Structure formats: structure tokens, C-alpha cells
Amino acid sequence: MTHFQGTLLIAVGVILLLVAVSALGAWLKLDKADGHPHPLIDNLNLRIQAWWVMTVTISLALLAGRIGVIVLFAFVSFTALREFLTIAPTRRGDHQALVMAFFVVLPFQYFLVGVEWHGMYSVFIPAYAFLFLPILSAVKSDTRNFMERTGTIQWALMVTVFCISHVPALLNLRIPGYEGRHVFLIVFLVLIVQSGDILHHVCSGICGKHQIAPQVSPNKTVEGFIGGIAAAVVLGMLLSWMTPFSVTEAALVSLATTLMGFFGGLVLSAMKRDRGVKDWGMLVEGYGGMLDRVASVCFAAPVYFHIVRHWWSVQAP
């Protein structure tokens, strides 16, 4: 299959799927809900609208090429960081650390990804931001909850900037025989993780009985977990043609990716619970914030990146 045919196939596939679910949503609204407000069906329709927006945005970014992808994920990071720090227990003394996080650390991380400085974007936040930001807070000599405050700022940067920046970093990998098709690595990751999320939701809704962590998220069930992961692995095998993986390899990569995605959603739910909020933001009315949508991608992206980098790419000299 050529690059062009592959692109066409995936574009037509995704659009047909979206048209189909949009039609289903409209039919449910008219037939089952009689056009009246209905929490479940209205929520589904909001989700479908959000998928359209996501699909169009990601497609435009991919068409714009490398810079488009980097700018898109920098924006995703910015929005997610904003949501995370909004409910973080920071104090007046952390103001300069927060300014640095938003206006220096975030842009610089994406700059490093842009110039392909792998050695630096892998350690910049875990090492240098980690050491430098607490200094800014400490010199303000406000020690109340200091450990919790600095820990939260570092965690926010790790999950929303460091982890998410591994998605555009996929474009930096050098894979022999795969030149010019790197965007498919991103398409594959996003499709697998998002389908895992959706199918988990569907399976939980249909036959979910045994909750995994009821205190954290009542919607996450063993049945949804198995169904979501099985479906994502099958989808990964069907889509292996767009990746450098064989069918078996695609199954294993999809397994690792959806597992991380699932637990990412669980960890970020635990954080929301701790701070007493239901959603991370109001990006889409009734459908949570950016971080609610990308929680699973955050956890999946670095692991996926390192798997591909370790077993498929040629290390830069």
C-alpha cells in the first residue's frame, strides 16, 4: 500500500465512522428521546461533536506537517497544564515558578522537540525544571505545604508537558524503510488509545459489574477493562499496515499502549477525587476538560515512544 492510498483509506474510514455515529446520535435523539433533553443521549452527542472537532484539528495539524503537529501538541499541553494547576494547592510564593512553568519550560520543551535534541528533551523537565523551580518557590520563604506545592508543580509539568511532548517527538525517530510516514505513528497511537477509552466506556455500560477502584472511578469495571483492551488490540492488528510493526508486534504494542492509557485515566481520576472536582475543566460543556480527554494519551505516549525508539529506530550518532 502506498503512502497516498494509506492516507486516503484512514481518512475515508474515520470520516465514515464519524458520519455513522453522528447519524446514530441524531436518530437516538429523535426516536428514543423524542427531541427532549436526555442526559445519556445528549452526553453521547456532545462526545460525537468533540470527536469531529478533534478529527478536524488533528487532520489540519498533520497536513501542516512537523510544525503543525508540534504547535498542536504544545497547545494541548498548555490547556492541560492550565487545568491541572488551576486546582493545585499552590500559594502566593509559587507565582514565579508558575510563570516559568507556563512561559519558559513549556515552550522550551517543544522547542527542544522541534530541533530534535533528544538528549535534552528527555531530561529537561525531569532534571532541570525539577531542580530549578523549587528554588524559585523557596526563596520566597513561605514554607507552608512546601513539599506538596513543589511536588504538584513538578507532577503537573511531567504529565501535561513532558509526557504529551512525546507524541510530536515520534516524528524525530529514524526508522529505516519508514521514511515520510511518521505521522502514522501518531495516528496509530491516538486511534488505539482513544478507541480503548471509548470501548471501555461502551463495555462498562453494557455489561459492567465488577468495579476496579470504586473510590476512584465508579465507571471503571473489569468487564470494561477486558473489552476495551481486547478491542484496542484487535484494532491495532487491523491497522498494523500503517506502522513499521508486524501484525503480532502491533498486537503487543497496542496492548502496552492501552494498558498504560487505562491506568493513566485511573491515576488522573484519583487526583481529581483528591481535589474534589468531577472534571478537569469546561472545554466542552458536559464533557470535561482537555485533561479528561488526553489523560490516557499522557501515560501511553512515553512508553509507546520508547518501545518504538528502542526496537525500531536507528539511534542518531
Added chain:
Amino acid sequence: MQSSEFLRRPVPEAASWALTRFTRLITGAQARWIGCAPVPVQRIYFGNHNSHADFALIWASLPAELRRVTRPVAGADYWEASALKRYIIHEVLHGVVIARSREEGGVEPVDIMAAAVHAGDSLIIFPEGTRNTTDDLLLPMKSGIYHLAQRCPQVDLVPVWMDNLGRLLPKGEIVPVPLLCSISFGAPLRLQPGEDKDAFLGRIRAALLGTRAAARPGEA
């Protein structure tokens, strides 16, 4: 923006439009009308005060037709200090500027505020009197709002609770961090016949905290 108004005063109207957009963008705040609706009736909005941006946020959260007849009450010591601030408070925000301490000017602040209300305008006031930089949710209420309510007993007082603005731009900092803010409008109240100052200020305080609680149902 009304076109006739825009043609008459293009610069202040453009500045007002830009300030509204900028405030909404940087705070990411969506107004939540919990205890009342954004309808064009005369009101005195009273809010918690953490930041200079408080004015701008309440003001920017009002629909345009309400914003045109709503005037923030501002301290002369800060807002009359430079030509730019004077321009913003008088021409853009249509503020009611009062001397914060009685010694500063001859006219009683409450007379100036009452005059604006009697002229038909709505007001934005901060009953704590100054910005709250402590860890407490609210400072003690000053008596100004009681005297104002005595003079205008027929006007609804609407509590406004704002979250996170103090973190967005703390006192003394220059660069704001783009944290998400929230703004909620609570249920109106009025001075009851025969109600004394302490009881009324207690209700004002309770109304602000009640609006805060109503805006976050998830918390115990």
C-alpha cells in the same frame, strides 16, 4: 458593541471591547448565574476582593447591555494615580471614584455611590474595602455597604464569588499566570426594615460564602 455608541466614542469603546475579550481569554472564566439571571434590572453587585482584576472580571462577565449601565466603585488613591489609570477608570469603565478614607475628600463616599444609584446605574462594590491577601476566605466587612443599602433599600444586592483571581496575579506581581478562574452570581438580598448593621453585615458575608458553596457542589 452598539454601533451608534461606538461612532460617538470610538477609542473608549474599542478599549472596553478589548478589555472584555482579554479578561475572558486570560481568566477562561464563564459566568454562572446561580441565584439570579442576567436581566437588565438595577442592582448592586458585591464581590470578594483578591486582585485588581476583580473589577474587570465582574464587568466583563456581564452581558453588554448590563455592562453599559454598571459602574465599578474604585478607590481614588489607586485609580487617580496616573493618566492611564484615570483614563481607564473614567472613560472605559465609567467608574465611580471615591476617596477610601474620609479625610481625603470633602464628600462622603456613600453620598457619591447613592447618587449614582439614584441616577439609575448599577454598581460593582467590594464590601471588604481592600484586597484580601490573607489565607482567610474573606476579610471583615466594612460598614459602607450597610450605609449604601440604607440609602437604596429598593435595589437588589447581588453576591458575586470569584475563585482563583488572587492566584492569577497576586499583589506585587507583574506577569499573570493563565489559571482558570470562575465567577458565580448568587441570590439577591435587601436590607430588612429595622435590621441592624451587624446582622446585615453578617448576612452579606453569609451570602458571599453561600454563593461560593453553591458554585462547588462536589465539596463536602
